[in-house]
Amino acid sequence: MENGAETIAQDEIIFRSKYPSVQVPEDLTLPEFVLSNAEQYLDKVAFVDALTGKGYNYGEVTRDIKRFANALRSLGLRKGRVVVVVLPNVAEYAVIALGIMAAGGVFSGANPNAHSSEIKKQVEAADAKLIVTDGSTYDKVKDLGLPVIIQGEDRVEGTIYWDELLEAADRATTGIVEEKVHQNDLCALPFSSGTTGLSKGVMLTHRNIVANLCSTLFSVGPELIGQVTILGLIPFFHIYGLTGICCASIRNKGRVVVMRRYELRAFMSALIIHQIMFAPIVPPIILELVKNPIVDEFDLTKLKLGSVMTAAAPLAPEILTEFEKKFPGVEVQEAYGMTEHSCITLTHGDPNKGHGIAKRNSVGFILPNLEVKFIDPEKGRSLPKNSPGEICVRSQCVMKGYYKNEYETTLTIDKEGWLHTGDIGYIDDDGDVFLVDRIKELIKYKGFQVAPAELEAILLSHHSVEDAAVVGLPDKEAGEIPAACVVVSLKAKENEEDIMNFVASNVATYKRIRILQFVDMIPKSPSGKIMRRLVKENMVKILQTNTKG
16 A cells, blocks of 8 residues: 555554555666666766775776676685675775675675674674785784685785786686576675674675665656765665665766765865765764864865765754754755665655655655554554554565574564564654664663663753763662763863753653763764663773772
8 A cells, every 4th residue: 555554454553655666676686786777877987086086987897897706706606605895995895795796696794993803703604705805904814714805906925816816807718607696696794783682694685685775766866867976985894885875876877985984074075075965974973063173174165965864873853953054955864774674774755856855853754665563562562653662664675584593583573574673763644754762772760761862862962062872771779770971072161960960951850861971982883873882881890990999
C-alpha cells in the first residue's frame, strides 16, 4: 500500500513510503549497476584528491576496475573469498573495492588507524585471503601470513605492487579463471557491533546494496546526473562512505573530492576550492563548524555548498539552529542508516523534484520499497504513530546475516525478516521519523528511561560547552545514574556544578546529571559515534582515583 499508509495485519502496524515503489534490476552486480552509462562520461572526473589534485576520470575508473578484477583472478582469488582493504581515503579506493567485487571477491574495509591486534581480529574473523594496504600501514599487517598488495608509491620487499600488478594483468593471457558473479552473491563484509556485543562481519550481497541505492537515489532527477560535486571525507571503509558516497556518486556520475583525514582548515579550503555542493559529514564536524573561530577566517560567501547530510549520531537541535544561522542557505539533512541495512534507511528527499524535505530534526521519511514498524521493547507489540518504540525495517537491503554467527543473526533478524535496529524512534502524522536514542544506551534511573542524546543536546546548548557525552553509571539505590563528560572552552568560567545546575534547570528531576567531569576530548569512532564504553570506563577510573585520594 502506497502513500505512507499504515496497514494493520494480525495486530501489526506497518508503515510504508508515501512514494511509489522503485524497480530494482534483477541481473546487475553492484559494479555493473553503478557503472551503467559510464561510457557517456569517460572524460569526466570521478575522484580527485583534495590535497594533491590527483584525479581519476570515469574512463580510468571503468578501465582499472576491470584490470584489478583480472589481476585478482590471476592471483588465484576465487569467488566468495574475502580481501581486507586497510587504506585511508584515496582516489583509488572505489576502484579497489569494486574491482574485488567484480572479480567475485568480497570486500572488507578496515580502519587503517586501528591497532594491529584489531586488524588481525578482522582478518581472522573474515577468513581473508589477501590484504590491500599502503606503505605507512604495512607494519600492522606484515605478520598476518597473507599476500599483501601495496597501493601507492612506497616499495616494501616481499609485497605485490599495485601498479605492477595492473600492468601484469594486462599482459596475462592464461591462468585467469573467470567465475560468473550473481546478484545474490556476497560482495561486502563490513564489520559492525550491530545492536549488541562485539564487532561482527555483516554479510551484504550485490542485491542488498543495489536495492539500497535504488531506494536512496529515487529522488535524483536526470538534470543532476553528472553535475554534483560531493565531499569524500567519511571513511570509505565504513558503509556510509562506501555505499553513500562512492557507489552513489559513481551511479550518478558525480565528482568525489577525496580527503584522507579531517582537519578544519583543510576541510574549509576543500569546500571552497573544489566548489563542493554536497557534504556528507557527522555531527562532531557540524559542532566544530558552529563553535570553532577558525571558520571565521574563511569567506563563507564563496561557498557553493547547497546541503550537508549528517548521520551516524543524533544532531542536537540547538546546534542545528546555530549552524543554520552561520551558514544561511545550506540545507541540513539528517539521515538514519546502519551497516546491517546496506547504508541509508531513512532520509530526506529532493524538494526540487516534489519530494518535500522532512521536518527539522527528523531523520527523514520512509524510502520506497521499505517497510517499517515501531515495537514496544518490553512487550513486543507494534505501536501506532507518535509512539516511541524500537525501529524495525524489512526490505531487500537487509543483510544476509552475521558471518559465522547464527546466534547474533537470529537476535537481529526475526523469522518474518524484520531487522531489529536497537534504536528507539517514532513516526509522526506526516510520515516523518524522529530518532530518540539507542535501546542499549538508555539510562534506567529508578525505573525511568533517560535518553543520553537529550541530555547531550542540552549540554551542547551551553555557551561554554564544546562537546559532551552522557552515560549511565551503576548506582545501588537508583540502578543507574546519568553521568556526563564535558569538554569546555578555554575561556569557560563555570565549574562542574554550574554545568550540572544548568542541565537541572532544563529537565525533570529524574533526568538530572548526577556526576559531571571536565575532560580534554570525547572518544569517538571514525563515523562520529560516541564510544560510550570508553567514556564509561574512563569515568569509572577517574572516580576510583578520586575516591582513593
